[in-house]
Amino acid sequence: WLTENYSWRWVFLVNLPFGSVALAGLWLFLPNRKSPNPQRFDFLGFGALAVGVGALQLMFDRGQQNDWFGSVETWVELIVAVCCAYIFLIHSLTSNKVLFNTALYRDRNFMGVTTAAFVIMGVLFAVLALIPPMMQNLYGYPVETVGLLSVPRGIGVSVTMLFVGRLVGKVDSRILIGTGILLSAHSLWSMSHFTLNMGQAPFIWTGFEQGLASGFIFVPLSALAFSTLPPSLRVQGTTAYNFVRNIGSSLGISLIQTVFSQNIQKVHAGLAGNVREDNPAVRMLFGDATLHSMAAIARLNAMVGRQAVMIAYVNVFWVMAVAMVVLLPVLLLLKAPPARSVQPKPS
Numbered sequence: 564w565l566t567e568n569y570s571w572r573w574v575f576l577v578n579l580p581f582g583s584v585a586l587a588g589l590w591l592f593l594p595n596r597k598s599p600n601p602q603r604f605d606f607l608g609f610g611a612l613a614v615g616v617g618a619l620q621l622m623f624d625r626g627q628q629n630d631w632f633g634s635v636e637t638w639v640e641l642i643v644a645v646c647c648a649y650i651f652l653i654h655s656l657t658s659n660k661v662l663f664n665t666a667l668y669r670d671r672n673f674m675g676v677t678t679a680a681f682v683i684m685g686v687l688f689a690v691l692a693l694i695p696p697m698m699q700n701l702y703g704y705p706v707e708t709v710g711l712l713s714v715p716r717g718i719g720v721s722v723t724m725l726f727v728g729r730l731v732g733k734v735d736s737r738i739l740i741g742t743g744i745l746l747s748a749h750s751l752w753s754m755s756h757f758t759l760n761m762g763q764a765p766f767i768w769t770g771f772e773q774g775l776a777s778g779f780i781f782v783p784l785s786a787l788a789f790s791t792l793p794p795s796l797r798v799q800g801t802t803a804y805n806f807v808r809n810i811g812s813s814l815g816i817s818l819i820q821t822v823f824s825q826n827i828q829k830v831h832a833g834l835a836g837n838v839r840e841d842n843p844a845v846r847m848l849f850g851d852a853t854l855h856s857m858a859a860i861a862r863l864n865a866m867v868g869r870q871a872v873m874i875a876y877v878n879v880f881w882v883m884a885v886a887m888v889v890l891l892p893v894l895l896l897l898k899a900p901p902a903r904s905v906q907p908k909p910s
Contacts, residue, residue, distance in 0.1 A: 567707050602660060605658075607650075616810060619644040623817030663799055664799050667800055675897045676788035677807050680807060683744075683780060683784075683890065684812040686747070687773070688813075689815045689820075690754075692820065693879065695709050701873060701876075715768075715771035721774075723778025728782050737783075737895075740780055740787070743777070746779065747772075751769075753772075754769050754877075788800070789801075789804075823879050830870075830871040830878075831868060834867045
């Protein structure tokens with residue numbers, strides 16, 4: 564509704580009043596507890612990480628339009644990202660005051676869950692970035708209809724959030740996460756069978772299933788990440804875990820969009836290679852018109868382009884479904900947190 568009646572900028576601006584209220588509430592009511600062992604902020608580690616991740620994000624975002632490594636800009640961004648990663652790694656291994664304690668990297672559960680979260684966030688947020696343009700450009704749905712068709716995803720999340728939080732600690736978190744991954748993989752596999760002639764129902768059901776999957780994944784994933792961390796590392800662990808999740812979502816969107824754009828070009832070239840005057844399908848579509856007619860060529864190119872985009876979407880959905888399934892063995896490497904013991908009620 565905001566983008567239809569105002570502009571896309573209001574999708575971000577609408578958060579300002581809510582953010583201001585949240586900030587005021589934290590400032591007024593959150594107690595100011597000073598750490599008994601305060602540490603100096605690691606400006607070098609933070610700066611190297613921020614600049615390196617920013618350069619990597621720019622490389623993925625602008626690489627396609629810059630012809631990738633045919634551009635000096637892409638090489639500069641890659642070199643900056645690699646150098647900053649090297650500085651951050653060496654600094655973390657040799658300094659006493661680091662941004663993230665190296666003990667975090669030695670915790671099998673934390674590293675396994677963080678790696679899984681990176682991939683999961685990349686896939687789920689890439690889907691969120693792909694579906695709205697698909698609905699608008701290929702199916703011609705207006706913006707408000709696209710918004711309404713996205714509602715079932717939120718309903719699915721709400722449904723699972725009602726009871727999954729209660730199951731954490733009673734049911735093995737790996738089972739809950741595995742259920743969410745399978746649901747997400749199944750929805751993406753279903754999306755890989757989308758066609759240009761389908762109605763709205765497939766968008767509704769796959770979106771609802773992905774919402775269910777998200778509810779099964781996020782809460783147990785966070786619980787499993789911190790189940791083996793000592794209390795002294797949980798503050799830094801929370802920061803690192805959320806950082807990796809955010810980076811996974813942003814880089815996932817950039818990477819999938821790049822793969823999607825390249826796939827469109829390849830598929831279009833493959834389809835166009837079969838467009839010839841001696842092709843019976845072409846003659847059936849255009850009758851006696853020949854490919855020397857500019858109107859026929861424009862019409863045919865539009866049809867080929869639309870088909871190429873649809874096939875590229877289907878291919879990307881299939882790849883993301885496979886990526887989710889590949890994550891399942893990672894769960895077997897994680898240590899299940901101890902279940903909560905149920906205390907008998909006094910008689």
